[in-house]
Amino acid sequence: METAARAGQFSRTDDLDLLLRVMPERVRRAVEGDPERAELLEIVLDLGRPPEARYPGGGRDLGAEPVSREELDAVVERVGRFGADNRAGIERTLHRISALRNRDGAVVGLTCRVGRAVFGTVDILRDVIESGSSILLLGRPGVGKTTLLREAARVLADELSQRVVVVDTSNEIAGDGDVPHPGIGRARRMQVPSVDAQDTVMIEAVENHMPEVIVIDEIGTRAEALAARTIAERGVQLIATAHGNTLDNLLQNPTLSDLVGGIQAVTLSDEEARRRRTQKTVLERKAPPTFDVLIEIQDKDAVAVHRDVAEVVDRLLRGDPSSPEVRRRTAAGGVEIEAPPPEPAPAWPGVERRREEAAGPPARPSRILRVFPYAVARSRLEHAVDKLRLPVYLVDDPLDADVLLTTKAQERRRPKRLREAEARGAPLHLLRSNTVPQMEKFLRSMFPEGGPARDREAAVADAREAAVEVVHEGRPVELPPRGSHLRRLQHEVATEHHLQSESRGVEPYRRVVIYPRGETGGR
Numbered sequence: 001m002e003t004a005a006r007a008g009q010f011s012r013t014d015d016l017d018l019l020l021r022v023m024p025e026r027v028r029r030a031v032e033g034d035p036e037r038a039e040l041l042e043i044v045l046d047l048g049r050p051p052e053a054r055y056p057g058g059g060r061d062l063g064a065e066p067v068s069r070e071e072l073d074a075v076v077e078r079v080g081r082f083g084a085d086n087r088a089g090i091e092r093t094l095h096r097i098s099a100l101r102n103r104d105g106a107v108v109g110l111t112c113r114v115g116r117a118v119f120g121t122v123d124i125l126r127d128v129i130e131s132g133s134s135i136l137l138l139g140r141p142g143v144g145k146t147t148l149l150r151e152a153a154r155v156l157a158d159e160l161s162q163r164v165v166v167v168d169t170s171n172e173i174a175g176d177g178d179v180p181h182p183g184i185g186r187a188r189r190m191q192v193p194s195v196d197a198q199d200t201v202m203i204e205a206v207e208n209h210m211p212e213v214i215v216i217d218e219i220g221t222r223a224e225a226l227a228a229r230t231i232a233e234r235g236v237q238l239i240a241t242a243h244g245n246t247l248d249n250l251l252q253n254p255t256l257s258d259l260v261g262g263i264q265a266v267t268l269s270d271e272e273a274r275r276r277r278t279q280k281t282v283l284e285r286k287a288p289p290t291f292d293v294l295i296e297i298q299d300k301d302a303v304a305v306h307r308d309v310a311e312v313v314d315r316l317l318r319g320d321p322s323s324p325e326v327r328r329r330t331a332a333g334g335v336e337i338e339a340p341p342p343e344p345a346p347a348w349p350g351v352e353r354r355r356e357e358a359a360g361p362p363a364r365p366s367r368i369l370r371v372f373p374y375a376v377a378r379s380r381l382e383h384a385v386d387k388l389r390l391p392v393y394l395v396d397d398p399l400d401a402d403v404l405l406t407t408k409a410q411e412r413r414r415p416k417r418l419r420e421a422e423a424r425g426a427p428l429h430l431l432r433s434n435t436v437p438q439m440e441k442f443l444r445s446m447f448p449e450g451g452p453a454r455d456r457e458a459a460v461a462d463a464r465e466a467a468v469e470v471v472h473e474g475r476p477v478e479l480p481p482r483g484s485h486l487r488r489l490q491h492e493v494a495t496e497h498h499l500q501s502e503s504r505g506v507e508p509y510r511r512v513v514i515y516p517r518g519e520t521g522g523r
Contacts, residue, residue: 015093016040016114022078022090022097023112024071027051030062041142046100046109047072076107084194089176094183096172115175117183118144122151124303124327124335128293130160134238136259136290136309138245139297145241146172146217148297152239153215154185165190165211169198172217187215199227206231216240225258229290238291246296247306251316260294260313262286272399283317285310301329368393368481369446372401374418375410377434384439389456390447391483404428405442459486463493466514470499474516478504481511490514 016037020028023043031037036055043062044052047069050061079097082088086099094115099107121144122129129135129152137145149166150173157164164187168174171191175181180189188209192201198216202224205214219228219242232238242259244250251257264286289309296304304324306312315322323340330336368391373381378394385392395401398417406418408430431438459482466477479490487503490512494501500515 015090015095018090018093019043019095019112019114022075024051024067024074026065027062040114042114043112044109045072045075045112072107072110075110075112083170085170087170089171091177092175092179092181094172094175094181096170116147117150117181118147119151119154119183121148121300122155124301124329125152125295125305126155128295128305129155129239131293132237133292134232134290135240135293135295137239137241137295137297138247138250139241140245143297144300145297149173149215149217149239149241150181150183153187153213154183156213157187158185163210163212164188164215165205165209165213166215167192167198167202167205167217169195169201169217173215196221199223202227202231206234206236211236213237213239218243219256219259222255222258225256225290228259232290240291247294247312247316250294251313258287259290260285260309261289263317285313285317289313296324303327368483370395370400370402372396372398372404374398374404374406374415375434376405376407376431376439380434380436381405381439384436384443388440388443388447389483389485390443391486392443392446393483402427403446405431407431407434456486456489460489460493463490463512463514464497467493467497467499470514470516471497476513476515479512479514481505484510487512 016031020031023031024045027043027045030051031040031043031053034040034053039055041054041056044054044059045067046052048066050064051067052059053062075097076082076099079088079090082099086101088097088099089095090097094117096113096115098111098113100109100111102108125135125148137148139145153164153166153173156162164184166173166180166184166187166189168180168189169192171177174184174187174189180187188211190201190205190209192198199221202214202216205211214231214236216224216228216238217240219225219240228238228240242250242256244253244256247260250260251263257263262285263283266282266284268280268282270280291309294306294309294312296306298304304326306322306324312322312324325340326338328336328338370393371381372395381394385394398404398420404418404427406428410418429442431442462479466479469477482490487510491501491503494512494514499517501512502515503510504513505511
């Protein structure tokens with residue numbers, strides 16, 4: 001049976017007649033005569049109770065006569081073998097029949113779920129799926145996660161000609177039997193012999209069949225989460241579902257939080273805690289997320305899209321709100337997108353995570369930029385900083401850095417220290433080569449057009465305002481931290497006003513203090 005769920009929007013195929021063939025005759029007749037059978041969710045057969053048909057709005061009995069032992073046995077015989085998970089199916093359909101057993105192992109109840117292949121539901125997320133990003137789907141049972149997985153596999157395999165492998169643990173995605181359901185298109189299907197072997201089959205799919213995309217339903221164990229990370233690190237796009245309704249649920253699940261980077265408690269030094277204005281013990285993301293995008297399926301026509309999982313998790317752990325992009329399917333069949341409000345500006349608006357050298361210029365930083373160079377010629381970098389006269393300070397500890405700087409060759413090797421620093425959320429910038437021109441290009445990207453000139457103007461203006469204040473109020477004034485060349489200009493301003501000045505503190509917080517005439521001070 002094929003029906004249009006909404007004109008011009010999507011269609012579905014349910015093969016309901018094949019499910020009814022294995023039902024008791026009286027159950028089959030009752031369902032066939034029901035005008036709402038297109039919305040049927042499942043048929044429940046419990047020994048000694050009337051058979052029940054369940055719909056989105058509730059259930060109803062299919063007659064008054066209770067289900068007999070003979071009727072149950074007849075259905076089990078027509079269905080065939082049940083697996084270790086007490087599930088069986090009907091070949092080349094998506095129907096799922098699950099058994100309830102007594103202490104002796106005899107079947108005393110059956111839940112016969114109607115499986116439907118829905119075509120067209122992927123339109124609400126098509127651009128995200130086609131982007132190549134790894135996607136994790138969350139949502140309550142029955143909201144349509146598996147349906148979306150099936151449709152995504154078909155679109156990627158048939159319309160984009162991608163090499164897609166479906167890891168089908170309980171034949172939920174591609175149906176029962178050796179021939180997969182046409183709902184997955186030309187995607188290939190790997191069946192999983194038992195639930196506890198899913199992680200092994202996931203790795204086997206990558207090693208043996210060279211997929212570009214792997215589709216997985218219900219990642220639920222630590223071993224499966226680790227297998228998913230291994231797959232993502234090999235450059236394969238992952239589209240999967242996991243237990244949980246929202247990102248908050250997932251973060252609180254110690255088994256599955258690794259899918260979004262994991263959480264660890266970190267004890268900060270006193271200085272770092274003051275710099276961050278936090279307590280000494282804070283929660284931080286432990287590693288890069290396995291999935292780039294997380295989608296919360298709210299209902300069949302509405303989803304919430306978290307575009308940058310790493311950034312979203314970091315914000316949540318800092319206690320900052322993070323609003324997703326909300327998408328809704330309209331009555332006319334279109335998709336309405338509600339963009340999230342602008343996120344609060346980070347402490348360093350000029351620092352962004354870059355994986356390519358050609359990124360556009362960021363906003364100008366408002367203070368000294370602290371850089372941790374890894375496998376970068378330090379003397380060359382210092383020469384570039386001096387040449388451009390920029391407020392940049394090179395630090396020896398990655399935890400003190402505003403940005404990590406390394407080469408593309410080092411990033412490919414993924415050394416341990418670099419992995420650990422990046423896992424703590426430090427932004428990363430790559431140089432194509434270890435040369436001064438490449439370093440100058442990086443520095444200029446961190447200080448957009450006019451940055452150095454504006455820094456000089458700002459430093460001089462600060463010093464002049466401070467000098468006027470010192471003369472009129474007769475007390476010392478401390479200026480914001482500046483680089484050595486800017487401090488030199490501020491000392492000159494103090495001298496022009498016949499005032500004394502000195503530099504105090506240690507880099508990168510060294511700053512100028514201007515004193516009234518005659519007070520202790522000086523360079």
